[in-house]
Amino acid sequence: MRNTLVFPGSSCPVLTGKICENLGMAPAEAELSQFANVGAPLTHRLRLDSAMPPLPRRLQALSRAGPGTFGETSVKILNSVREKDVFVVQSGSPHINDTIMELLIMISACKGGSANKITAVMPYFPYSRQSKKKSHRGAITARMLANLLGVAGVNHVVTVDLHASQMQGFFRCPVDNLHAEPLIARWIRHNVPNWKEAVVVSKNAGGTKRVTSLADALKLNFGMVTTDRRRGNNMSASMILNHLDGFDEQPILDAHTPPKQRPAEDSTAARPDRRAPRTVTDSQGSPQRVNGLSMRTADGRRSSSHAHHAHHAGSPAAETEEDHEYNDRRAHEVTHGRLVQGHIVEDDFFPSPEGSTADTSIPEEDPMTMSHASSFFRPEPHALGGSGDAEESSDEEDKLKDPKIEHMITLVGDVKNRTVLIIDDMIDKPGSWIAAAETVVKRGLAKKVYCIATHGVFGGDCLQQMQACDCIDSIVVTNSYPISEEKARHTGKLVVIDLSYLLAEAIRRNHFGESISPLFQHIAD
Incomplete structure (x- = not known):
């Protein structure tokens, strides 16, 4: 494409190389420098071509050195961007704050170089889970990042499967929120045996809209798994x-x-x-x-x-x-189960404190607290609006591992002797995924379980725990978030779907002013 430049960021050079290959062009050149806090500046010129490794060796060495090695970020554009259509590809990464600053500086540098239009291609939008105020003195960080991109000079944003689609209203520029659902549906039709008999399941109540959309596209039944604090005979x-x-x-x-x-x-x-x-x-x-x-x-x-x-x-x-x-x-079709420390247990199971220094017995509810909460179940007005707790969703994952709290997990839907497709937008922590998989297998008697998401963040040892879970047969994600080769090599259940063609077509259509509506359609095989 004439008068078009695609600049790669340090977070996803492999994905950018595939995008440029699909577009029939070479990546633009930029020099990304990291100035250490002490000593001489550490610089490295990031160029993407077939002879270069997926990630620069110098950048890999700096990444292994841990936080504190990096200092200030400096960007120098090595191609003329005057009156050009510029696309900067930068996704989230383990070093999220460094990649955000790098993206902002690259956008500002292109704007200073008189670029005609600057588009930020962000397959995984950072801080997307902080799109609402979750505490009384919390910050809406996703909106702040949108404001930073606007101040830097971005004219257009292309992303994939925002955590909340309402985030598009945070930007003052157009946003193309692409969907990986057509690619996921196509992968299911080609790789899941007897997929027409499968059931699409949401692992929480908040993901039902995403699950029903995929179920309607594939003409499948759907179900839901919900987790709640258990209230016994107290x-x-x-x-x-x-x-x-x-x-x-x-x-x-x-x-x-x-x-x-x-x-x-x-x-x-x-x-x-x-x-x-x-x-x-x-x-x-x-x-x-x-x-x-x-x-x-x-x-x-x-x-x-x-x-x-x-x-x-x-x-x-x-x-x-x-x-x-x-x-x-x-x-x-409603099945209940007991969840202790994130795993399904038998109905007659009672945790024993033997061999443990902590008391693992299920504590009794405070009568005064329960009485106040059960007073006709009229919730008190909440400062943030509504009646729900203002806690972060990640806190729920931690509560599943608490040995003093027992949860009741409920499966709605018939999955007996069927393949189950558990769908969500991202995989970060393994607790809710393993609990949902064990529920559909041990309680619902499902035959096979596929955990499918768009963004494979895999924080901590998430991938290792899901690999070790016997109830999970396959883990399917896209390459919107960079996954290290070492993790992928040691995870036989991991399947990565390529997004390069979807993003390349979005870039091409944006450059020529064509509609991107066909990218949302399910194309028959």
Whole structure:
């Protein structure tokens, strides 16, 4: 392409080389310098060609030296960019802050060189998980990074599968949020045996939209796995049950209702069909509020307040009619399991503190705390809006490993003797992935499990733990995030899908002013 330059960043030189190969052009030249805090400046000219290794040896040596070796970043553009269409390819990496500064300086250098248009190609957008305020004094870091890119002089941004699509509103320039779903769907059709019988599963409630989109594209069934804090038969649950005894004879009153406004005890007896809100307990002892019209029982039947009163009044005909009308067999597709330290355990399992210095027994809930939380389950107003906790999602992964906290994990959907495709946008920590895989295999009796995501971040020993999990058969990610050759070599389950053609076509269409809508379509084989 004429009047076009593609500059590689230090985070993904291999991916940039493949993009340029698909475009039929050579990468542009730039000198990236790292000035050490002490001593002479350490410089290295980063050029991408077939003779160069995937990552410069000098840069590899500096990376192994650890933090503190790097100092200030300096960029020198070695090609004329005047009136050119410039694309800078830079993704997230383990040295995320260094790569961000490098990208900002390269954009500023191209802007100072009178480039016609500057496009930042970021397959994995850094800090995308910090796209909302998660604490009372937290920062929306993703918006701050978008502002920094705008100040540096970027005119366009191309990325893949943002963690939250609303992040496109953070930018003052156009954003092309490409999807890896067509590539993933094509890989599934070509590499998963009997894929037409598979089930697409979300490992949390927040990923259902992504899962249903892929399930609709492949015309497959879908399911969901949810994890919640377990509430057993403790004193607070007994208090709630005792409070509900004789509930049909007493109306539900707010705690702030004055005594003079409380009706007599026999006022509801004269009106047995009054449809006041009702509070019941589920199988875990957790109170639930029902509007009095209808409710679902533990065995999957629905019963109304009239049927409930008819049952106490000795009317079996009415009860039989309700049972026949509201029978729901799909309730059997809900499977529960116990999760202790991130792994599925048997129903009769009880952790023993023997051989451990810490007390691993499940502690009782604080009655006062539980009583306050179960007061008709009316959540207190939250400072950030809504009623959910303002904690980070990564904290949930840490709680799964806490031996003092037992969780209940629920599988919604029928996966028996089927292949399960667990889908999410990224793989960072292994806890929720391993828990979901063990649930569908040990509780749902699934035949095979594929863990599929767009961005393979693999923090810490995530890849090693998922490789060691017997319930996971394959780990499928794209090359949007750089994965070291050493990790890939020791992980037989890892499969990497190439994004270079998708990004190259996006660059070509942006340069010629063509529509990128075809990149979102599923092309039949």
